[in-house]
Amino acid sequence: MKRFRGFVVKEFLHIFRDYRTLLILFGMPVIQLILFGFVITNEIKDARFAVLDLSKDETTRQITEKLTSSGYFRLDRNLNTYNEIEEAFREGEIQLVVVYEPDFARRLERDHVANVQLIGDASDPNTANILVNYASGILTNYLLSMNAEVIPMKIVPETRMMYNQELKGVFMFVPGLMAMLLMLISALMTSLSITREKELGTMELLLASPLRPMQIVVGKVFPYVFLAFINACIIILLGWAVFGVPVRGSVGLLLFESFLFISMALSLGILISCVTNSQQLAMMISLVALMLPTILLSGFIFPVENMPMVLQWLCHIMPPMYFITAIKSIMLKGNGLFFIWKETLILIGFTLFFILMSVKKFKIRLS
Amino acid sequence: MNQQPIIIVKDLVKKFGSFVANDHLTFKVKRGEIFGFLGANGAGKTTAIRILCGLSFPTSGELSVAGYNVYTQREKIKQNIGYMSQKFSLYDDLTIFENIRFYAAIYGLSKKEIDRRTDILMKKLGLEEAKKKLIRDIPLGWKQKLAFSVAIIHDPKIVFLDEPTGGVDPITRRQFWDMIYEAARNGITVFVTTHYMDEAEYCDRVSIMVDGRIAALDTPVALREKYHAKNMNEVFLQLARAQKTEVL
Numbered sequence: 091m092k093r094f095r096g097f098v099v100k101e102f103l104h105i106f107r108d109y110r111t112l113l114i115l116f117g118m119p120v121i122q123l124i125l126f127g128f129v130i131t132n133e134i135k136d137a138r139f140a141v142l143d144l145s146k147d148e149t150t151r152q153i154t155e156k157l158t159s160s161g162y163f164r165l166d167r168n169l170n171t172y173n174e175i176e177e178a179f180r181e182g183e184i185q186l187v188v189v190y191e192p193d194f195a196r197r198l199e200r201d202h203v204a205n206v207q208l209i210g211d212a213s214d215p216n217t218a219n220i221l222v223n224y225a226s227g228i229l230t231n232y233l234l235s236m237n238a239e240v241i242p243m244k245i246v247p248e249t250r251m252m253y254n255q256e257l258k259g260v261f262m263f264v265p266g267l268m269a270m271l272l273m274l275i276s277a278l279m280t281s282l283s284i285t286r287e288k289e290l291g292t293m294e295l296l297l298a299s300p301l302r303p304m305q306i307v308v309g310k311v312f313p314y315v316f317l318a319f320i321n322a323c324i325i326i327l328l329g330w331a332v333f334g335v336p337v338r339g340s341v342g343l344l345l346f347e348s349f350l351f352i353s354m355a356l357s358l359g360i361l362i363s364c365v366t367n368s369q370q371l372a373m374m375i376s377l378v379a380l381m382l383p384t385i386l387l388s389g390f391i392f393p394v395e396n397m398p399m400v401l402q403w404l405c406h407i408m409p410p411m412y413f414i415t416a417i418k419s420i421m422l423k424g425n426g427l428f429f430i431w432k433e434t435l436i437l438i439g440f441t442l443f444f445i446l447m448s449v450k451k452f453k454i455r456l457s
Numbered sequence: 458m459n460q461q462p463i464i465i466v467k468d469l470v471k472k473f474g475s476f477v478a479n480d481h482l483t484f485k486v487k488r489g490e491i492f493g494f495l496g497a498n499g500a501g502k503t504t505a506i507r508i509l510c511g512l513s514f515p516t517s518g519e520l521s522v523a524g525y526n527v528y529t530q531r532e533k534i535k536q537n538i539g540y541m542s543q544k545f546s547l548y549d550d551l552t553i554f555e556n557i558r559f560y561a562a563i564y565g566l567s568k569k570e571i572d573r574r575t576d577i578l579m580k581k582l583g584l585e586e587a588k589k590k591l592i593r594d595i596p597l598g599w600k601q602k603l604a605f606s607v608a609i610i611h612d613p614k615i616v617f618l619d620e621p622t623g624g625v626d627p628i629t630r631r632q633f634w635d636m637i638y639e640a641a642r643n644g645i646t647v648f649v650t651t652h653y654m655d656e657a658e659y660c661d662r663v664s665i666m667v668d669g670r671i672a673a674l675d676t677p678v679a680l681r682e683k684y685h686a687k688n689m690n691e692v693f694l695q696l697a698r699a700q701k702t703e704v705l
Contacts, residue, residue: 096562291544298540
């Protein structure tokens with residue numbers, strides 16, 4: 091125990107001496123959360139649009155008025171000919187063009203059909219899609235309000251978005267960011283710290299000392315459990331204080347799942363350092379093999395259900411997806427262990443698997 | 458006085474796949490002697506030293522180190538030996554003081570004992586002023602002396618030095634050997650590998666390894682006489698050449 095304590099003290103000395111890395115480790119969650127929270131947002135506000143009104147009657151004027159007053163759009167300019175559309179897009183400031191056909195109001199009156207064309211700037215497909223949908227919605231609403239007197243019946247859908255009423259993007263990012271950072275700190279930092287000893291040749295000395303291999307590994311991992319845990323708490327607190335991301339379920343369970351995920355990532359880090367001998371390689375493996383899947387194949391940014399089948403299978407063999415599902419369920423839905431026992435078991439399974447693998451590899455190396 | 462040899466090696470064989478790194482090594486090291494393990498790079502010195510330190514398992518052979526069995530009592534062995542590798546492995550980002558304390562701690566010394574020995578060591582090496590310096594800021598010669606002092610901080614029965622003088626200037630090397638003599642006088646058996654033949658003269662006995670086998674083992678004086686050589690370098694060259702012609 092005395093030996094183990096000496097070893098852990100040394101590990102902490104390494105970490106605190108390298109204050110730059112420490113700064114990055116603790117600064118990163120804060121900066122990333124703020125960036126993700128404020129910058130990446132799917133909400134549309136004041137998108138500039140142009141109108142090509144070939145009818146210029148009361149109805150088209152009212153529709154344009156509706157669009158502008160919705161808060162989503164801001165009228166940038168009026169166009170006079172079709173040729174100007176392309177030009178307007180090219181300047182890059184206009185994201186949507188609305189074209190009313192000639193005699194719009196009269197055709198609506200007479201034929202009950204009038205055409206309006208919505209042209210989006212699909213060089214940014216997501217935004218174009220959202221804008222066109224919003225505009226269609228406003229058009230439909232306008233039509234409904236006009237026909238209210240003509241047709242006495244109408245269906246009024248009342249929508250409610252459960253668990254995230256305002257559709258805040260940051261609700262998604264907090265769990266995803268936690269997965270990403272815990273993975274980074276735990277797997278990357280441990281694998282680096284172990285391979286560094288190998289590179290320096292100090293690993294030999296440690297192995298030749300009375301410290302048991304198990305003590306070395308646990309001693310290496312111990313400080314990072316600490317750091318990762320603190321980081322997880324910072325993210326949760328910051329998400330709650332700045333962005334109002336709730337923790338509706340039990341905080342204890344949330345911390346438990348985080349702890350489980352940290353252990354999983356740490357055992358993965360140990361496995362990486364067992365199969366590599368240089369810090370560079372360990373870093374490459376951690377970044378490419380861990381970070382990319384955590385960001386792309388976990389449901390963090392892109393929904394898993396929309397991916398091609400093969401990628402969905404890939405997602406299912408990566409641990410982050412389960413962690414993100416589990417903590418989202420706790421934080422947003424307030425679910426208890428009963429609803430996430432499957433994810434929990436899978437994470438435990440991954441952890442055991444990686445530990446077994448590394449023990450095996452470690453033994454091979456020694457003989 | 459205990460006449461039982463402190464290291465007994467009988468028919469040690471270590472294979473990596475089909476490559477035989479140690480081919481039936483047999484030797485004994487007496488208590489308190491400075492035993493030199495000589496050979497060219499790749500002759501199998503490091504492999505043998507790693508096995509004796511419990512860093513790697515032998516393929517076959519009977520070995521006992523400090524009275525303990527290499528196969529079954531590795532933990533006991535580790536408690537009783539010190540090891541210094543070719544890289545003078547200290548932690549660059551820790552201070553001299555922290556490095557000493559760390560190694561003392563992992564060998565299980567008590568807090569009081571750690572303080573006492575750290576003080577003695579600092580005075581002996583004249584590093585009291587520099588104890589807060591980071592290892593990366595001190596010269597190679599200091600590092601080497603420090604690495605050696607740290608390897609024997611727990612008063613081991615044997616200290617294994619794997620090419621401890623690589624890359625160090627001749628004067629520092631000489632000073633380093635003074636430290637080795639002092640350790641030997643204090644009853645620590647020194648097992649040292651080197652490929653500097655002049656250092657072989659400083660050893661009580663040397664074994665010369667060529668291609669994984671022990672080609673000769675005796676005191677430097679006896680070896681020089683036997684091969685009618687002026688110095689150890691000639692002895693070594695004769696042995697290495699003999700091996701080559703044998704292979705051809």
